[in-house]
Every structure is written in structure tokens, then in C-alpha cells.
């Protein structure tokens with residue numbers, strides 16, 4: 001399992017980049033624009049229907065050249081090729097990483113002919129099923145078409161489809177409504193069932209392992225609800241599933257034609273392209289689902305074949321490395337200016353933080369630098385009216401990605417135009433800020449007394465030089481969403497190679513799962529005798545008291 005790696009910090013170019021950062025950390029972004037009037041042309045790239053404007057990042061041409069050298073020095077090309085070949089680059093689980101095979105067109109043979117064949121077979125089955133549900137040809141146990149599809153899953157089995165169904169709402173007309181249930185506390189499911197009619201409800205249990213506590217619990221509650229209303233015999237006609245775990249699907253009673261295969265070479269957070277996306281396929285239909293896959297594949301080809309300096313995912317990844325490791329900006333705010341993308345930051349949180357939230361390298365040694373950024377965000381306008389104040393003038397500092405469509409996704413271009421203006425204004429404000437001189441001139445022009453002006457100036461200065469990238473695209477359509485997701489996926493891979501880590505395992509989440517299963521008996525039966533740490537037993541005693549249960 002030991003792997004030979006060349007992590008960024010042990011390459012000579014790392015120290016050169018540190019010197020660049022030293023040089024640039026005192027150079028305001030405005031100054032970079034003053035020095036180079038053609039800065040937009042030098043630091044923006046258009047490919048695969050996306051325009052990446054990174055001219056407001058705190059870097060210049062020598063920095064960009066060194067970052068590209070870094071990509072060479074860490075062996076990024078080898079790693080990309082290995083992933084597309086299906087090599088077991090997920091070494092701690094001894095698995096290939098082939099989400100790129102899921103969005104390939106027929107004949108591309110990504111991952112090999114056998115994998116292509118199995119992907120195509122399953123894709124065809126899943127799309128036929130989704131079309132049956134969408135058109136109403138596939139009916140429930142009372143011969144009524146489905147009006148509600150409830151995806152029960154969590155993490156990668158929820159965030160991707162939930163984000164995409166929301167993002168592509170404009171393409172869902174005529175489809176049954178899709179709802180997503182993930183949390184274990186029951187509230188989420190109760191809310192959905194409150195207005196659901198069992199006769200017209202289809203549940204999809206999406207779970208790669210089919211063992212996840214939250215998903216299993218919600219699925220069994222939903223099953224009991226359905227059986228109570230329609231009888232046990234109705235269950236097979238109201239439950240579909242996606243998993244690698246055939247036995248568990250058998251045990252649950254999933255009908256063979258209502259179940260779809262996953263593979264161990266697809267990570268949960270990379271699985272939206274597989275049958276895990278069945279709810280998305282129901283919502284947007286086959287043609288649009290295929291457009292979504294085609295958008296992802298277009299970016300795969302661009303990623304695989306473009307030079308680093310033109311390569312959008314590589315540039316995005318390297319800019320992230322620059323901000324995190326050299327400018328010491330540990331967080332990235334993701335700010336969509338189309339409300340349909342409101343779940344995109346949450347989706348990216350899992351993609352980036354579960355992938356690259358590691359502190360050990362592929363060779364088992366501790367990492368030599370900071371790794372993944374903390375990802376957070378909100379639709380941009382909401383953010384402007386809540387936390388942007390801190391980003392403009394507070395002490396914590398962040399980098400930003402603005403996601404900006406040119407055209408409205410709901411046919412309201414006049415309002416989208418205002419969103420465009422807001423986004424561009426914020427990018428400018430964060431980059432250039434506002435100096436004491438400007439503030440002074442403005443206040444004096446308003447006839448404010450000079451003494452009062454001087455008192456107010458420190459409060460109105462905006463330091464600027466908050467680095468941002470604008471990801472501009474024509475419209476939020478299925479192909480564009482596919483491109484966006486694929487760009488971020490490959491940016492994650494790029495960063496993982498620089499840091500020498502495995503972006504495809506997630507061992508850190510296992511401990512909490514194990515402890516939960518150990519604590520469940522103590523919570524369920526407070527009167528029994530249980531071994532748990534003292535402070536936990538004390539909390540459980542209070543919980544039992546407040547639940548009205550005598551321990």
C-alpha cells in the first residue's frame with residue numbers, strides 16, 4: 001500500500017512560491033491591476049462553457065508559472081492518467097476511482113471495456129425506470145402514477161441529487177415532486193410524510209453500503225408507514241434502491257427491477273453521475289440527465305488533455321493551494337448568484353472537506369502543510385446582507401468563489417441583471433476596497449465637517465485585497481451544472497496530489513459511527529446497565545429524566 005509520492009512542500013518550487021507570497025503579500029490587488037491594465041486577459045480562461053476570472057486573486061504571472069511548475073513537480077499528469085486508467089489510486093481501500101467512467105459516452109472505454117459495458121447497461125436500466133416514473137407508466141400498488149419521489153440517503157447519497165434537483169428546478173416541469181430525507185431524528189421524514197399520499201409515493205433508498213444508520217432508520221420508518229396504509233404486499237411497488245449491497249436490498253424486499261447497482265470504485269461524494277442520481281433523472285428526464293453527464297465528460301476531456309495554464313480545474317485547484325498554503329487563507333466562501341444553487345455550498349462541503357480533510361499522506365507520514373480549505377457559503381445576495389461585513393472589514397480573512405450565470409434560470413432576466421450587478425460589485429469591492437483618501441473625498445463632498453470626517457475615516461476604510469474568482473457561465477442548464485461539478489471534483493484531485501494525500505477515502509468518519517452504535521443501547525434503555533464514559537452516563541441520566549424515563 002506504500003506509495004511513492006512527491007508532495008508539494010518537498011519540491012524546490014515550493015520555496016520559490018513562498019518567496020513569491022512574501023513579495024505579493026504586501027502588494028494590494030489594486031496595485032496588480034495598476035501595473036497591468038490587461039490583467040483580465042492574462043488571468044481569465046474560457047473553456048467548456050465556463051469562464052474563470054481569477055484576475056482578482058493576489059498573484060501575478062511569475063506566480064502562475066510557478067504554480068504550473070508545482071503541478072509538474074508533484075506528478076499531477078501521472079496521477080490524472082492513473083485515475084482515468086482505473087488504477088487503484090485509492091490505496092487505503094485498494095480501489096480504483098472511476099466516477100469519470102460514469103459520465104462517458106458509448107465507445108469511450110474509460111476504465112476499460114468491461115466497466116464501460118456495465119456502466120452503460122445500468123445507465124440504460126436506470127433511465128428507463130426513471131422515465132417510467134416520470135411519465136406515469138410505472139405505477140404504484142393501486143395502479144396510480146407516482147406524484148412524489150422521496151430519496152432516502154445521506155452524504156453523497158443525498159447531497160448531490162438534492163443539490164442538482166434544486167439547481168435544475170427549471171427543467172422539472174411535468175415530473176413528480178422530489179423530496180430528500182437524510183437526518184436520523186425523524187423530523188425530516190415526518191415533514192415529507194405529512195403531505196404524502198402513500199398510493200402515489202415512491203421511495204428510493206440510496207445507500208452505497210445499505211448499512212448507514214440514518215438511511216436504514218428512515219427507510220424502515222417509511223416502509224412501516226407505507227405498509228400501515230397499503231399493506232405489506234404493496235412495499236415492492238413503492239420502494240426502489242441503489243447500492244452495492246445486493247443481500248441487504250434482498251432483506252429489505254427491494255424488487256429486482258427496482259434496484260440499481262453501484263460499484264466500489266465510485267466514492268459516495270462522486271456518485272451523482274451513477275444511479276444515485278435516479279431522483280435527478282426522474283426530475284429532469286433522460287435527455288437532460290444525459291446532458292448533465294455530457295457536461296461532466298466535456299470537463300473530463302479538458303482536464304485530461306489541456307496544458308496546466310489553460311486547464312480550469314487545475315487552475316482552480318492551484319489557486320486554492322496558493323491561498324491556503326502561501327497566503328494562509330484557510331476558508332473558501334462559495335457564493336452562487338442564482339438561488340437555485342443554494343445547496344451547492346453544502347454539496348461542495350462534502351466533496352472538498354471529506355475528500356481532502358486529511359493530515360496523513362499516501363505514504364502514511366504526516367502532511368507537510370495545511371490541507372483542505374473550510375468550505376462554506378450562501379447565495380450571494382443573502383450573504384451580502386449577513387456575513388459580508390466580516391469579510392470586508394473583520395479580522396478573519398477568506399477567499400471566495402462567485403458563481404455567476406449571465407441568463408436567468410427562471411425567465412426573470414431583469415432581476416438576474418440585478419444579481420449580476422451585485423456579484424460584480426462585491427468582487428470589485430473585495431478586491432479594491434476603499435482607501436482613507438477616497439472616504440475623505442466622499443465625506444467632504446457631502447459637506448461633513450472636517451473633524452467629523454477624520455473620526456469616521458477608520459470605520460469606513462475597506463482594506464480590499466480579499467481574493468476571489470468569478471466562475472461565469474451562460475445559464476444554469478443541465479450541461480453547465482455537470483461542468484461545474486466536474487471542475488470542482490478535478491480541482492479536489494489536483495489539490496490532493498499537491499498535498500500528497502488520498503482524496504478518496506474517509507476513515508475519519510468511522511469512529512463516530514462506531515461510538516454511535518455502542519451508545520444506541522444505552523439511549524434506548526436507560527434503565528439497563530451500560531458501560532459508557534462517566535460524563536456520557538451523566539448526560540444520559542439527564543436526558544432520561546427529561547424524556548420522563550426512570551433510569
Ligand code: F6P
Pocket residue numbers: 154155156157206207208209210211212215268269354506509
Ligand atoms: O459517513 C460518511 C459516508 O460514508 C459518506 O462518505 C457517504 O457519502 C455517506 O456516508 C453515505 O453512505 P452510504 O451511501 O453508504 O449510505
